[in-house]
Amino acid sequence: WSLLSTGDSLLAATSEGVYRIRFSRPGAPPGGGESVIIRHITAQPAYVLHRVPGDQHRVWLGTGGGLTSLVRAPGTGPNPGQWKIERRFPGITREIRTIAHGTGNCLWLGTETRGVLHVEFPGGLEGKVNVSVYSGKHGLPGEGMRVFNAAGRVWFASKSYGLYTFDSNARRFLPDTRLGDLFAGGSRGVYTIAEDSRGRIYMHSKGHNFLAVPGENHTYRILSQPLKHMPVEQVNCIYPSPGGQSAWFAAHS
Numbered sequence: 001w002s003l004l005s006t007g008d009s010l011l012a013a014t015s016e017g018v019y020r021i022r023f024s025r026p027g028a029p030p031g032g033g034e035s036v037i038i039r040h041i042t043a044q045p046a047y048v049l050h051r052v053p054g055d056q057h058r059v060w061l062g063t064g065g066g067l068t069s070l071v072r073a074p075g076t077g078p079n080p081g082q083w084k085i086e087r088r089f090p091g092i093t094r095e096i097r098t099i100a101h102g103t104g105n106c107l108w109l110g111t112e113t114r115g116v117l118h119v120e121f122p123g124g125l126e127g128k129v130n131v132s133v134y135s136g137k138h139g140l141p142g143e144g145m146r147v148f149n150a151a152g153r154v155w156f157a158s159k160s161y162g163l164y165t166f167d168s169n170a171r172r173f174l175p176d177t178r179l180g181d182l183f184a185g186g187s188r189g190v191y192t193i194a195e196d197s198r199g200r201i202y203m204h205s206k207g208h209n210f211l212a213v214p215g216e217n218h219t220y221r222i223l224s225q226p227l228k229h230m231p232v233e234q235v236n237c238i239y240p241s242p243g244g245q246s247a248w249f250a251a252h253s
Contacts, residue, residue, distance in 0.1 A: 004050075011041075011083065013047055017042040058072075059072075060107065062095075105121045114143065114144060115133060115136070139173035140173050148192075162176075163175070180222060194240055
């Protein structure tokens, strides 16, 4: 469901939990005699991994039963830098499919069934949390919503109705026309969004893949032809390579 590079290894969120994948000799060239080590970190179904901004040793995890934080403990020996569960949040029990960080010390959580959750940490990550629920009465469609970070902001996506933006003053959601009317709320659904290191935005929408290339005055040029021959029904995760030369698509085909 989700992939996250942690520098020396790769974390993978799957229906069987989170796995850590690394080479026995970090930095060794492919075919150089290294072996792949896979370790099971959590057992509960896991859907999204999201790095805590400014912290290389913490990761947010969305699961079938809510929100969890993972922490990497320093160490040496055969299994250095082991990841483990740091905290579960009892007040957040919905199935969390996507996570995005907002301004300040807060998170947006996308749910599978209805709306989004806004989570604030007034006392830091180890203190009390404040949770606000946004759904149909706040301008969202009556279905699960997905949230993503791209282009320095949070994107709110409905798989049936497209993109929305949050008006923090009115505390309501409005159709988001940043990528044009085609994807604005109420039109074409959007399921997955990912930004590469060049500022381009990959999207999956109703069995088709698109690439939004940034232009002048915060506009985007939408391309579909380069990705047209990828016969996938649903893309769950898009993982752009660090250099921006390629992207991986994890999909139901």
